[in-house]
Amino acid sequence: MATTAPKKAVLYRMVMPEHTCPYGLKSKWQLERHGYEVEDHWLRTKEQTEAFKTKHDVKTTPQTFIVGERVGGNDDLTRFFGGHVPAKDETSYKPVIAVFSMTALMALAVSYAVLGTPFTIRAGEWFIAFSMCVLALLKLQDVEKFSTMFLNYDLLAKRWVPYGYIYPFAEGGAGVLMIASAMTWLSVPVALVIGTIGAVSVFKAVYLDKRELKCACVGGSSNVPLGFISLTENLMMVAMALWMLFAPAALSMAH
Template sequence: MAREIQSLRKAVIYRMVMPEHTCPYGLKARALLQRSGYDVEDHWLTSHEDTEAFKEQHAVPTTPQIFIDGTRIGGYDDLRRYLGKKVFEPGQTSYRPVIALFAMTFLMSLAVSYLVYGQPLTAQAIKWFIAFSMVILALLKLQDVESFSTMFLNYDLLARRWVPYAYIYPFAEGLAGILMIGNILTWLSVPVALFIGTIGAASVIKAVYIDQRQLKCACVGGSSNVPLGFISLTENLMMIAMAAWMAFAAWGNGGH
């Protein structure tokens, strides 16, 4: 019954729709209203003049603007709050980027394992999962090395003593991951992964668990809002475990 009553409610939206620009937040707001069962009256602001006149008339800084039952709700984020939806605030910390990354690399490793061995869950799939994760993490850092290095220098023990290491790190991580995917040049990939993983783990432990500092992690790039802590430590421990695993396997095979 409540759903039927809500579906009768009227929503009016004013949004920019111009030949050179259609406001994406206006499209999102309209779609959200429709999904929520509102009868939407859609008004287009088809020129910059119309848009500025509307903003001046209603004393609002931006569009779109949504009105429900004659009451102004505000823009897209305000609408989400009104409907009880989650809104990510600027600078808000979130584990979502890391969860998405690890989920995708895990599924990639299962897919490749199935292609090669005919079954998804194999020991090699776990190795690929770690190596794929290293490569993708390195790629995210390399998108903006300057931003990454700035954030990295907040906590990495070696980088704070020798700044060039903050620029070398993502290349070393990516190289080690690529070599590990192909299981080639183990003599190079293993010590590189062990070195950067050990320094990274020690840095996180000191910054978070000893010094009790509240920092953002540079693990998924310099623009991330992932908090430094368990996830960051896990990334480094995965590299150490992968390197140790491959070193043990190489030693068991006589170094080949």
């Protein structure tokens, strides 16, 4: 019975006392994951690395060779196996989806811990408040970059630049107060104002002016496109503010 010869690949990567190339580790993992036996060559010094680059006329390592043909670096290897490598300016909603997914799970977990069941009205409130806090945290990592990107589309920030610096603090502060159900006299108007201005700004930029911009919602270094999800973030703040403003009165009337 004939046996299939193992697939083989030759990998050259930097493994030095002060530095192990992370892309080399990823390339080795990709090859092994796809069933390749890896002939793993370590470039242990800068001199060895530069000599290798010169010999093969390449600018970077790692480099993978399969059946004697150079595949290339880790991104090239990803493409070789049919994977997607994002382009430099490619936009994605993944950061926002990751934030909302985690804050939703956090809200369900807290609801279960405090109220004994994950699916409660309070969980919905916590979800929005947690989302506000996490989004504010991402903006606060680099307020300067956030404010610069924010100025591309926010109507108030364009007229009054300091608003771009104030916004993440206002969003985070309102979120914290909403989690605690404290000082609603402050958190509700803040969330209502910044949410309304944000929603109008995004709607104008995207749906009226038809501009293709990046959203500053997860910080000034993101590649999240300005669009429906950005609008949803602001509408969630407005909805939360209105709920906290009118729900207690409605519930008291019901009783």
